[in-house]
Amino acid sequence: MKAEIIAVGTELLLGQVVNTNATFLSEELADLGIEVYYHTVVGDNPVRLEALLTQAQERSDLIVLCGGLGPTDDDLTKDTVAAHIHHSLIQDEEALAQLHDYFNFSKNKMTENNLRQTLMIEGGRAIQNPAGLAVGSLVTEADTTYLLLPGPPNELKPMFKKNARPLLEELFPQQEQLLSRVLRFYGIGESQLVTELKGLIDNQSNPTIAPYAKPNEVTLRLTAKVTDRKEGERLLDQTEAEVMSLVGEYFYGYGDENSLVEVTVERLKQAGKTVSAAESLTAGLFQSTLGDVPGVSEVFKGGFVTYSEQTKETFLGIEPTLIEKNGVVSEACAIAMAEQARILSEADFAVSFTGVAGPDELEGQPAGTVWIGLAEKGKPTIAELQHFTRDRRYIRRSAVMKGLDMVRRAIDK
């Protein structure tokens, strides 16, 4: 079962619109067990679209087209597909009734070209549009099925979910389903992760193991192809256990939408602990990242941004002699900042960040040199030296991730 997605629209080729429809449809089709082999974008040009259809028909069982169902002259997808398979276009009565209802209700003026939107491909099924006026079509000819959907994502998405997906499920009943699980890792690069898992990845076909590098972290997607859900879960559990035996020390959580800050806030909540911060180079980014999580007020009450020497002294009460002796890019300064922030905020943990965001060096240290302190009630305060790379923004973001990981690990200990 091979599918491909063709998006039609010159605006996509000009870079004015992102092709999120292809992403949405790919995810939906994967979920239906239909494998997508190609995405293509082509402009509003019937000759190039026809050439593409000829090619696609040879290699795909299902071709999903999006865009070009509108009322204007450059909306040519329906005409081109109909001509390609030698079918005609016919009036869809339900779409026509909906069109009249819309214009009666909105009091907008209906123009002749609006009627084009209610035509469907003869011999196929109409796909009603719950969020717009353009009707879609699903039609099979010579072993290839064509699904035509409109371009605006706010029309395409509900239309696919409500009206197209059930027809596809009926037409292509799933033999096998794909079950997937995402594991998230911090503190290990993609290349090292893949090296550690090389034997496993190479010898593994079901589930497959796909690494993906994100800023400051790596995710692994395990995907099992199965006929039975229980069997799939068992396969995923087994592969996960093998992955964990090799790189488990870097694992921090599950899921596509999860993140290190969410996991850290959740751990703080579970432990009934609070966290504060004193931030120099990160300038509030650690605290602001905590603030992204709804309900964080339970574990975060406030903290300090001490960007200058002076505010380190006045806000936190750090001794000027400590800074004179050690500099601000120092273990001693990181430790003092974390301890003072913890005491002043009466929190269980406090994290401190002091170092060089760049682009210029500071105290003879290059950009990326960062001390991160962690004070914990009743424990000795520690500080770790890190060397981050890339630009100012990335260095600051890297430091925040490391700070979150230090808190998470301290709770887990």
Add this chain to the structure above:
Amino acid sequence: MKAEIIAVGTELLLGQVVNTNATFLSEELADLGIEVYYHTVVGDNPVRLEALLTQAQERSDLIVLCGGLGPTDDDLTKDTVAAHIHHSLIQDEEALAQLHDYFNFSKNKMTENNLRQTLMIEGGRAIQNPAGLAVGSLVTEADTTYLLLPGPPNELKPMFKKNARPLLEELFPQQEQLLSRVLRFYGIGESQLVTELKGLIDNQSNPTIAPYAKPNEVTLRLTAKVTDRKEGERLLDQTEAEVMSLVGEYFYGYGDENSLVEVTVERLKQAGKTVSAAESLTAGLFQSTLGDVPGVSEVFKGGFVTYSEQTKETFLGIEPTLIEKNGVVSEACAIAMAEQARILSEADFAVSFTGVAGPDELEGQPAGTVWIGLAEKGKPTIAELQHFTRDRRYIRRSAVMKGLDMVRRAIDK
């Protein structure tokens, strides 16, 4: 001059990642006068990629490939293109030196597969990667030019702008040039801006006027197509003056890469003034946004994150009775926070943020209700009530933008 873009990566076909690279590259190529006829996405499969290259080579003068330059076995773009044009892969010494620098500095462990990232296509030009380890290539064979870029957008974008674009400009010089100028507006929505400028936009073909809505701001791109640069500048000046006469009160700066925070920091520097903050719902985001700007230490020394009532009292010295009487989501609280932050930090300005980030309401006020205070040395402190929409992140970001704009306007006054 025909171009096409091929993105390589199974994650795109599974719908896990949106193909924003194609959008970015299309916009850049359009700007260079290079027309893009196709976008294609193909999985990490050398046979299908080779078939696509054969087809693309027949119809395009320039093929831009993104993705598949990484260290792992499924990163096969470089090998496939090299084989397609019968060139070999060779070591790029600059990329190798950069790789060694990175691992020496970061203390991460280098693995054998990292070296793959430093190979380029023989007979071409290396494209250095300012934000990562994978080097790109630009190579011409049989009248077709191949540009290979990495998949992660945070690497592809700076690499294209800094290192690939100048080479393309050299290789494909433009007859007519497009001169463009971007005007940035805060405090007016896209639909209102377009309404105000309707007459101008409709009657204008050179320069064209293209509005673009970004989170919390709108930009207008004026683009003149000319053979003479001076004439282009004159046309742009003239259109800009007409735009400004209609919506000039919302204008804050020029340029694609500029932003409200950069403009505000620049104004503070010019005025020789400093700024501080006391942040509740924004939780450090205002200060962290300032921290994104290199050299901000001249105008920003530090501030407070006072997320709870308690830290508003202990860090800032706000009277518990003031909060009891007015609540934290109040003009009085915003004013007290801004004043105290200004005094404690000895800054010229201080901004305060207190309100409801959501999703839940607070003190009977709905999410999005935010008071923003501005204290200025020697002037009465003010606070503005705002009602922001959308989700928690958007509300917090909206509040920060408004705070920056209040500082900028106070300096301009």
